[in-house]
Amino acid sequence: MWKYHPDCNESEKKHQINKMKELYQVTGSLSRPLMLELIIPDLYETNGHSLSLSMKEVYEAGIFPEWWKIAPVDSGDEWEQIQSVINKYDPKELQQQYQQRSNILPYKVETQLLFSN
Secondary structure, three states: OEEOOOOOOHHHHHHHHHHHHHHHHHHHHOOOOOEEEEEOOOOOOOOHHHHHHHHHHHHHOOOOOOEEEOOOOOOHHHHHHHHHHHHHHOOHHHHHHHHHHHOOOOHHHHHHHHOOO
């Protein structure tokens, strides 16, 4: 579990990102996948916007979790925000591994199925 939000103060964000980088390097050196459970601190609203911005900052820091564990969001639009960040930053080979390992549908199809009327 890891608490993070883009609106945290800069020193806290830097500290959290540096700790996550250390963990990412250790898991890589041990050939272990990183599952990152992203918790939005209680001071902030948990929604697709806050989750996708947080995920974007993690990716831009050079951290690429093999799995994300995130809070559920309320709408298809919020899932689309999250999906667009994953599609932009997550290496395609990791997306293919997700699908092969868990035999899940691609992100876009999953989102459409979850929120179709």
